[in-house]
Amino acid sequence: MSASDAPLLEVVGVSKQFPGVRALDDVSFTLRAGEVHALVGENGAGKSTLIKVLTGVYQPDGGDLRHLGKPVTFNGPLDAQAAGISTIYQEVNLVPLMSVARNLFLGREPRNRFGLVDVARMNREAAEILAGYGITSDVRRPLGLMALGAQQMVALARAVMVDARVVVMDEPTSSLEPREVETLFGVIQRLHERGVGIIYVSHRLDELYRICDAVTILRDGKLVHTGLIKDLDRLQLVSHMLGRPMSDVRKAGFTSFGGEHSAAGGKPVLRCADLNSRHKLTGISFEVLPGEVVGLGGLLGAGRSETIKAVAGALPLDSGTVEVDGTTLRRPNPVAALKAGIAVQPEDRKAEGLALGLSIRENIALAVLPRLSTAGVVSERKIDKIVETFISRLRIKASGPHQRVGDLSGGNQQKVLLARLLATGPKVLLLDEPTRGIDVGAKAEVQALIDELAAEGLGVVLVSSDAEELVEGSDRVVVLRDGAVAGELRGDEVTTEHLMNVIATAAS
Structure with a gap:
């Protein structure tokens, strides 16, 4: 697809600050008439913030926004719509x-x-x-x-x-069947021919290279690359997204995919076989041995969190089996998974994991109340003992067990959540981005704790967007792409270079 030289929309040196976070830092972006422009980046890269600036949801703290070559200020989404900017969100609104x-x-x-x-x-x-x-x-x-x-x-x-002049599409194919995807691409072609500019947000590299003219890559709120997509091969694109150098990646040859794992540790404590969930997972299979940390790698949108939720019974399965310590979960659901010995730390600890208004003691006790009650009466003494044990073991820094969790640092909040999981006596820990949003010191403590737990015989499944962290913390890495297994790294293959190589090769 070719594009004219007339810019429809320009962002020049835009910055956006939130409390404690610089979401956009001197970002520039240009959309031309008839251009399909990919906007890509991992979680927290700034894509959503940039779209909200373009559509009037947010006002930039610095920089300029130009529409058809003229400076413009959108005081809200209606202003942007009046200027011919339409947005199609991933969630139907x-x-x-x-x-x-x-x-x-x-x-x-x-x-x-x-x-x-x-x-x-x-x-x-x-x-x-x-x-x-x-x-x-x-x-x-x-x-x-x-x-x-x-x-x-x-x-x-x-x-x-x-009569939109600009259409923003946020993960538009995430819920579409293959036939519907082809229809969408036909619509995009017609819009292109009419001179409509399209901002296309997706993590599916096949789609980007099929329909997009240009690509802009953000990382940590900064612009790291913009240009014609045909001038950037897939390995380079992945390198820019993850922030890894290209020189070593080109030398890394990937030697094998899949196969039986022969590491010591006894029988698998977790076995997942052919997990399928419509539009989300296709034939996911892997196993975890006692004392082993298995990483789930891949770009954002590859199906990592969905796999965690499926194993924990929070994502309905169309087919497939989850087996814990030799016993199959006949009707996978969160309660059955918890009883079987699966403990889950969700990606968003504040929204899905912790009760921020409650104390440390209350948060930890939530998981063990049924086990500590007799005839409906809970032993306060037993609760105190468990809470004190985990505050000491995990080195949670607080004024005491009754301190409100919402007042703790991010790292200590994460430790409280881990304490609650461990209090259930799990056999398997599913950790989704366990170090996100915490400082360097707390991150090192959480990583050391994960190593300790694995050394004690727990099976651990680790999801991390940080390629280096995933590699350093995992014994094996199962690489996902579009909800399916793209490959597996083991032994000497567990390196950031091999991980990037698999991601890029699987997308080619």
Whole structure:
């Protein structure tokens, strides 16, 4: 796809600061007419913040925003929409109880000569428009009854209907079937031919190299590369995203994928076989031995967190089995997984892990109350003993067990969450980004603790976006891509260079 030289949208030296975080640091970005421009980067790179600046959700703290060559200030999303900028979010933001046609024309319904909504005309035009997107369902049905992929296509049709000059697509294929993906790419081609500029956010490298003209890569809020995507091979793109040098990567030859693991440690404490979940996981299989740390590697969106949730019973499976210490979980769910000995530390400790308004003692005790109660009466003495044990063992720095968890540092909050998991007496620990958002000193302590737990015989599954941390902390690394296993590193192959090589090779 070629593009004209006229910039539709420009970001010049934009910065955005939040308390304690510099989300964007002197970032520049240019979108030209008829260009499909990929915006990529790992978690926390600044992609979402940049999109929110472009669409008026956030105001930049520094730098300029230009629309059609002129300085502009968008005081909100409506200003951006009025300028012809439409956004299609990964999560469908329409009204599920309203009809498909109503959603499509929401806020701009056709009217008859009496000023009333012309329902017949609206339904007819909606059906005609959606037929071009491969949707032939009855447009009078509630949107919520349609498949998620079809809802996404309705959102796309609505965004394009407003005579948009710029369309932002945030992971648009994440919920689509292969047939729907092809339809989407056809729509993108038509928009390109009309001179519409598209900002395309995705972690699927195949898609980027198939439909995008240019690419901008962010890392830690900074611009690390921008240019034509054809001038950047996949290994270079991965290198920029992860912040690893290219020189060593090109010398690293990957020697083997998969195969049986022969490390000592007895029978697997965790065995996952052919885990499948619609649109998320395809045939995921791996095992963990007692005392072994198995890393899950891959780019953001590869299926790492989804795999953790599937093993823990939080993501429904269409097929596949999870086996703990030789026993199969017949109906995987969070309660069954916990009883079987699986403990999970979620990626977002504040939203999904901790009760920030409660004390250290209360947070740790939450996991063991059923075990410490007799006839419904809980032994306070037993709780105190467990809490004191884990505060000491994990070296949690606090004024005492009754200090509010929300007042602790990020590293100590992470330790409280780990203490609660360990209090359940698990056989397997699933750790999703255990060192995210904590300082260097606390990170080293958490990493040392993981090593200690593995040495005591626990099986550990470790997810980390930091390639170096993943490699240093894992005995083996299972590399994922698009929800499937792309390869496995073991022994001398467990290096950052080999990890990047697998990610780039699997995406080619």
